[in-house]
Each structure stands twice: as C-alpha cells, then as structure tokens.
Amino acid sequence: MSRLIRTFAVLSVFGLAVGCSSGADVDEAAVAGARSKDPAHSTSFWVDPASPAAEQIQMWEREGRTQDAALLKRIAEEPAALWPAGELDPGPVIKAATAAARQEGRTAVFVAYDIPHRDCGQHSAGGAADADAYRAWIGKFAEALGNSKALVVLEPDAVAHMVDGCTPGEYQGEREQLLSEAVVRLKQQSGTKVYLDAGNPAWIQDPWKLVEPLKRAGVEEADGFSLNVSNFQTDAVTKKYGVRLSRDLGGKHFVVDTSRNGNGPLPGAWCNPPGRGLGTRPTTDTGEASLDAYLWIKRPGASDGTCEGGPDAGQWWPEYALELARNSKA
Template sequence: MSRLIHALAALAVLGLAAGCTSAPDIDEASVAGAASGKADLAPASPFWVDPESPAAQQIETWQEEGRTRDAELLRRIADRPAALWPAGENDPTVPVTEAATAARREGRTALFAAYNIPHRDCGQHSAGGAADADAYRTWIEKFAAALGKAKALVVLEPDAVAHIVDGCTPGIHHGEREALLGEAIDRLKRQPGTKVYLDAGNPAWIRDPQKLGQLVQRLYRAGIARADGFALNVSNFQTDEVTKEYGLRLSADLGGKHFVIDTSRNGNGPLPGEWCNPPDRALGTPPTFDTGEPALDAYVWVKRPGESDGTCEGGPNAGQWWPEYALELARNAKE
C-alpha cells in the first residue's frame, strides 16, 4: 500500500475535519489542527484533496520549526484541492492511479492537468514534452487507463492551442498537434467518469477579434466538439469577472460549450506586464461546482499555488515548490 493510501487511512481513523478559515484570526481548533502537522481533507469539497501535497508537508516542517502562524496560513492551500500534473518524462500510471483511487474511495472528483504535448511551451520555462507523437500517444494512453472509473476532471494541455494561434509553435507542428489533442480527448472520454476541458488560454492573451476567430477554428480542429468544454486562465491571474465574460463570449462562438476557470492565484488580479511569479498576488475563489453561471461548470485550482512559474523574481525552476511565494498567496487571500 502506497504512502498516499496509508495517509488517507490514518486520517480517516483520526477523523480529521476541515478547519479552513477565511478570517485572519486563528481559533483554538485551527491551531490544534496546525499543531497536528496534517492538512485537513476539506470534507465539504466536491474535489479530492491531496494529503501529501507540498503545502501539507510544508505545514509539518514549519510546525517543527515553530512557525505556527505561517503553518496555519498555509492551510488555506493545503486544505483545498489542486490539480495533479503528472511528470511528462515519466510513466504517469502510479500518481494518476493513486489519486483516482483515493478520490473514488471518498466519492469525490480528482483534478488533473495533462501537460506533455510535443514541443511544449515554445522553449520557455516549461519547455519540453513528449519526444514525438507516438511517445505522446503512449503517455496519454497510460494516463487515461490509470483514471479507471473514478470521477475526474482533466484540463488538457495548457497553452497548446493558444500557442498555435499566437505563432509561438512553428507551423510545421500545427497539424500534428491538433490531431494529437483530438486523439487525447477521444481516449480520455472512454473513461466513464472523466470530463475533459481543452485549454483555451486566457483573456489577456488572445484578444484581437481576428485572433479570437482563429482560436475558435483551432479549438474545433483540436476536437473541442467532443470534449466537455474548455479551460481558461490556467496558471494566470485574470479576475473571475473578466475571465467569465471572455468565457461566455468564447462559449457562444463554440456552440454553447461549457468551461472551467483556474482561480488558484487570481485573488488580486494580474500585475501588468508580469506573468512569471508576480509579487503581491493572492489565492482566488476556492474550487467549487457552484458558480451561479450555467455555462461555467467549475472554478478549479489548476496551477498548484506555491509552485514556481520559472526562474524569475527569484523563483526556482518551473513547477518546483516555493514555500515563501505560497505563504504570500495565502496571506493575501480574501477567503
């Protein structure tokens, strides 16, 4: 039995309950929870919460170091669900299976980001991806199979379509990429509990009406009609209001397709001119299916708060845990 399953079993025996608070004051129950060194599992959340997330582990470390106040603030991240991004260079079977199994046991939905398309990120901080089309097909097959019958929400390939539209991805790769995305949608949708949202960038990226029309065309070519919808604002900071308005416009152009919004770090909105580890940002709306908008299926945390965008503003490599940045996001959170 994996460490993950052991942890879940232990927490179930202990009967830990959620203690996430939006107020700056710390009550006795919250302090007791932080002192335990374990993140709560947010029973009210419809999404599965990883009890071994970097934030949960950081709480333990800071408690041992006497940073009780900081540990408690970090529970605003550790107690809430964020997407799992299986490493592209590795077989995704084990982490996806463990998360899906744990989520199914609890009757919750597991969140994932599938991020391994060839020629990913155009040579920027997260450059890489599968070596070629066949390697990607193998990877997505393993990813999908590992989901089993669990309820899962998969955000498919952040930036992949938008990078075609903005010209970042060379034209020689466009046809292959669209074909691979369509195949990935079809394979993932064979899993009975899986919903797939193809990434469509963010409102600050593709704004020109002509480019927006191209985005719609490219999304269709990539199989959006067979997906459950599209995802917006992944790893970005655009506000809920701006992103929802953009999403509704895009939805209308896509025949009413639904969408989800990444709210992991948009609590203070964007910092003009800065997308990589901008300072003074905040956690956004906690993950929920309760959005008040029929076409907006969920607010989700796709980017894991506290993981670096890249080596900018003093951050570590993209995807690596940065505890002080996580603490700033939590400290600035409005709820």
C-alpha cells in the same frame, strides 16, 4: 501570455505511489490514510493530504513557525490539480489519487501536460519526444484513470500557442491531431470529464480566433475548455470571456483557474509576480450555467520559473505560497 508550471516530476502525492511499477500494487487504505479537513464549500473535489503545502505545514510546525503554518492551511486544505510527471509513467500517481478520491466519493483533478514542443522551448519546455511517444503517454494516462470520477485539463497553452504563432506552422497539424486523439482516448473512461485548454483573456484577446483551432483540436468531443491556467486574470474578466467563447462554440461549458487571481494580474508580469493572492476557492457553485467550476489548476506555491528569485518552473516555493495565502481574498 500564459506560462505554465513544469509538471511535477515528484509530486509526493504518496511515497508508495511514486515507487510503484504498477497501479495494481497501490494500497488504497494507505493512500487515503491522512485526510485533510474537508472544507464545507468544496464538496466534490479531492484534497491531496500529502501535497507540498501539507508537508510544509508539518515542517514549519516543527520549527515553531506556527502562524505561517496556519496561514498555509488556506492552500493545503483546498483541492488542487495534480500534474503527473511527463518524463515518467503517469499511471502510479493517477491510480493512487483516484483510489483515495474514490474512497471519499470525490473527483480528482489532473492536468495532462506532455505535448511535443511544449511551451515553445521556454520555462516549461519539454514534453514527449514525438507523436508516437505522446500517444503512448496519453494512453497510460487514460488507462490509469479507470472508471473513477476525474476531471482532466488537457494541455495548457497548446492551442493558444498555435493561435499566437509561437508553435511553428509545421507542427500545428500534428498538434491538432494529437489533441483530438487525446480527447477521444480520455473520454473512453466513463468517469472522466475533459476540458481542452484555451489560454486566457489577456493572451488571445479575441475569443473568436480560438474557435476553429479548438474545433480542430477536438473540443466538440470534449466536455468543454479551460481558461486562465497559471494566470491571474480576475473572475469577472475570465467569466465574461468564457461565456462569449462558449457561445461561439455552440454552448460548450468551461472551467476557470482561480488559484492565484485574488488580486488580479500585475501588468506586464506573468512570472512569479509579487503581491498576488489566492482566488476563489474551488467550487461548482459559479452562478453561471456554462461555467462548470472554479478550480485551482495551477498549484499555489509552484514556481513559474527562475524569475523574481524563484526556483525552476514547477518547483515548490514556500515563501511565495505564503505570500499568496497571506493576500488571500477568499
């Protein structure tokens, strides 16, 4: 079963962005100031120059850990999704990131993760207090995107948790309605692509079981679905599963999270499993017509929860990030 990172309450995307009460105050030039080296293979997605990995590199260089800092560039120089904080107005972070991406002619990648009754009360529990609160939150999220180019992964685990029964039946109708409304609202932004999450191949092993729930949740109005968010299933396994689910959904496209799947899964372990490595670097060159992109949706180095010595879910864990970088197959 997948478990998700808690949304970053403070992403440190840009200090000015977090402190803004309105995106109208964002200084685009300041936001785009320090730019990471542009990897040749990642021509379309935006790299956050003030990510936790980038800040860790600066700290380690000051401390003389130059070899570790060099390894961590394998994370810092790649585009990874931003998870705007569910507890706060997501607008300032989104506006800052899209402003920077727009200046570079790139696409910013986001995760919308605030559905009520999130994660069945487990490591990433939380979310909006009720349906109306969620509608207000997703409205702010969408408005902040404007007409900039953006890719949004919508509510990781939300559909799969209905299929596996973890989300109680009395909440399922409301959840499907909220997801469907969220797709429609986000698609009102002309530059936004939306991918509704569909879990991973090891979780709902028969993709046919996802078809009707995904349809009720609005996948037909979305650009497609996402797979393997925060999980470790290999590219080959996930692509095969995705192609089948795409066919069952009438040709819907999909994206895959490859942030930590370089060594595949550790059987029976989903929470900070040791020995994992970075997977395929973000790219739209997938070799499969229905697979739109390999993405780093989970931020490498963000903890899955308080297991294997890790901090709370979503908190930056530099030593785990270093292990992922050291074991990278990319």
